[in-house]
Amino acid sequence: xxxxxxxxxxxxxxxxxxxxxxxxxxxxxxxxxxxxxxxxxxxxxxxxxxxxxxxxxxxxxxxxxxxxxxxxxxxxxxxxxxxxxxxxxxxxxxxxxxxxxxxxxxxxxxxxxxxxxxxxxxxxxxxxxxxxxxxxxxxxxxxxxxxxxxxxxxxxxxxxxxxxxxxxxxxxxxxxxxxxxxxxxxxxxxxxxxxxxxxxxxxxxxxxxxxxxxxxxxxxxxxxxxxxxxxxxxxxxxxxxxxxxxxxxxxxxxxxxxxxxxxxxxxxxxxxxxxxxxxxxxxxxxxxxxxxxxxxxxxxxxxxxxxxxxxxxxxxxxxxxxxxxxxxxxxxxxxxxxxxxxxxxxxxxxxxxxxxxxxxxxxxxxxxxxxxxxxxxxxxxxxx
Numbered sequence: 001x002x003x004x005x006x007x008x009x010x011x012x013x014x015x016x017x018x019x020x021x022x023x024x025x026x027x028x029x030x031x032x033x034x035x036x037x038x039x040x041x042x043x044x045x046x047x048x049x050x051x052x053x054x055x056x057x058x059x060x061x062x063x064x065x066x067x068x069x070x071x072x073x074x075x076x077x078x079x080x081x082x083x084x085x086x087x088x089x090x091x092x093x094x095x096x097x098x099x100x101x102x103x104x105x106x107x108x109x110x111x112x113x114x115x116x117x118x119x120x121x122x123x124x125x126x127x128x129x130x131x132x133x134x135x136x137x138x139x140x141x142x143x144x145x146x147x148x149x150x151x152x153x154x155x156x157x158x159x160x161x162x163x164x165x166x167x168x169x170x171x172x173x174x175x176x177x178x179x180x181x182x183x184x185x186x187x188x189x190x191x192x193x194x195x196x197x198x199x200x201x202x203x204x205x206x207x208x209x210x211x212x213x214x215x216x217x218x219x220x221x222x223x224x225x226x227x228x229x230x231x232x233x234x235x236x237x238x239x240x241x242x243x244x245x246x247x248x249x250x251x252x253x254x255x256x257x258x259x260x261x262x263x264x265x266x267x268x269x270x271x272x273x274x275x276x277x278x279x280x281x282x283x284x285x286x287x288x289x290x291x292x293x294x295x296x297x298x299x300x301x302x303x304x305x306x307x308x309x310x311x312x313x314x315x316x317x318x319x320x321x322x323x324x325x326x327x328x329x330x331x332x333x334x335x336x337x338x339x340x341x342x343x344x345x346x347x348x349x350x351x352x353x354x355x356x357x358x359x360x361x362x363x364x365x366x367x368x369x370x371x372x373x374x375x376x377x378x379x380x381x382x383x384x
Contacts, residue, residue: 015039018095020107025085026114026200027143032071033107034079035095043099045078050091056080087111087143087171112200113143113172118208120194126213126244127183128291135210137194138176140167144199148177151193157181185216188244217292218243222285224298230305235272237298241287248289255282255297277302 015038025031035045044058054062059073071079082089090111096104118139127133137148137159145164150157159179166173179192195207218241225236241247252259252270260279264271272279280302286295 013038014103016041016043016097016099017103018045018097018105020093020095020105022108022110024110024112024199026112027085027087028114029085030081030083031085031089031109032079032081033093033095033109034071034077035105035107036077037097038076040075040097041099042075043097045073046096046098047078047080048094048096050089050093052094055093082109085109085111087113090171111143112198113141114200115139115142115146115175115196115198115206117206118148118194118196120192120208120210122178123210123212126215129183129185129214129216132180132182133212134178134180135192135194136176136178137208138174139196139206140174141172142175142196142198143172145173146175146196146198148175149195149197150177150179151195152190157192181212183212183214185214185244187212188214188216213244215244215291218247218287218289218294220247220285220287220294220296222283222296222298224300228307229275229300229302230307231275231277231302232305233275235275237270237283237285237300239268239270239285239287239296241268241289241294243287243289243291243294245289245291247287249287251286251288253284253286255284257281275302 018035018037020033020035023031023033033047035047037045046057047055049055049063055065055068056062056070056073056078058078059070061068061070067083067085069081069083071081073079078095090109093107093109094104095107096102116139118137120135120137122135123133135150137150139146139148145162148159148162150159157179159177161177163176164173165175177194181187181192190212191209192212193207193209195204197203220239220241223238223240225234225238229235239250239252241250247268250268252265254260259265259270260272260276262273262276263279264273268285270283270285280300282297282299284295284297286293
C-alpha cells in the first residue's frame with residue numbers, strides 16, 4: 001500500500017522576525033539587551049520591560065530611567081543597556097517590530113543576588129584538648145542560594161548540609177552551615193575558613209577565617225648549657241615547657257636523692273656554680289600550666305677538666321689522618337729517590353772496574369771502560 005503525502009511548501013526563516021538572547025547579570029552590574037532582524041521594511045524596533053512599559057522606540061527614550069541608555073540603533077538593530085541592575089529588573093523583556101502583523105521576541109534577564117561576606121560564630125573561648133567545638137557560618141542576600149564550604153588550611157572539611165531560608169518580601173536567601181570538630185593540640189592557632197560558592201563570585205572572593213585556641217598540657221624537655229659538662233665549670237639546666245597556657249610553675253628534683261647543696265633553682269633553671277663529680281645523677285623537671293602536668297629527665301655526667309668534646313676529637317682525627325697521608329707520600333718519594341741513586345752509583349762502579357786495569361785514576365778508568373773494547377780489538381789487529 002502506498003501513501004501519498006501532501007507536498008508542503010519550503011518554509012524559509014522570516015527575515016523580519018526579531019532575534020534576542022537571554023542574559024545573566026549580577027546585582028549592581030550592567031546588562032546589554034540586543035534585538036536584531038535580518039531585514040527591515042522601515043518598521044521601528046521597540047524594547048519593553050517586564051511590566052510591558054516601553055523603554056525605547058527606535059532612538060527615542062520612552063521611560064524616564066537614567067539607568068537605561070541607548071547602546072546602538074540601526075534599521076536592523078536596537079540595543080540598550082541597563083546599569084546598576086537591581087533584583088527587581090529580573091524577568092522577561094520584549095522586543096517588537098511593528099510590521100503587519102507585529103512580530104515579537106522575548107529575552108529573559110536573570111539577576112543574581114550577590115551573597116554577603118560569611119560570618120562565623122560559635123567560638124568564643126579556648127577549648128580544652130579533646131573537646132568539641134561547633135562553628136556556624138552564615139551568608140545572606142544570595143540568589144540563587146549560595147553554597148558554603150569549610151576548610152582547614154587547604155584541606156576541605158565536611159560540614160552539615162546547608163540550611164537555606166528565603167527572605168520574606170525579598171527574592172534572596174540566607175544560607176547557613178555548621179561544622180563540629182574534636183580538637184587536639186595540633187589545632188591550636190589553626191585557621192578554619194568558611195568560603196562562599198556562587199555564580200556571581202570568583203572562587204575565594206568571599207570567605208571568613210576563625211583561629212582556634214586549644215588548651216593543652218605542656219610538652220617538657222631539658223636543655224643543658226653545653227654537651228660536655230666539665231668539673232669546676234659553671235653549668236645550668238633549662239626546663240623548657242611548651243603548652244597553652246605557658247607553664248606557671250617548675251619543680252626540680254634529683255632521682256634517688258636530693259638536689260646538691262650548691263645547686264640553685266631559679267624557676268625553669270637549675271644552676272651549678274661549680275660542677276663536681278658528686279653532682280652526677282638523673283635530674284627531673286616537672287612543669288604545670290593548670291591544664292595538666294608533664295616532666296622530663298636529664299642524666300648529668302661530669303667530665304674531667306681536660307676532656308674534649310666529640311667535635312674536637314673528630315677534628316683531631318681528621319688532622320691526624322692528613323698528617324699520616326703526607327708522611328706516607330714523603331716516604332714513597334724517599335724510597336724512589338734512594339733506588340734511583342743506588343742504580344746510578346752501581347753503574348759508576350761497574351765502569352770504573354772495567355777500566356781500572358790500565359788507568360792511573362778512576363776517571364780514566366771509566367773512559368777506558370767505555371772505549372776499552374775497541375782498544376782491545378785495535379791491539380789484536382796490531383799484533384796480527
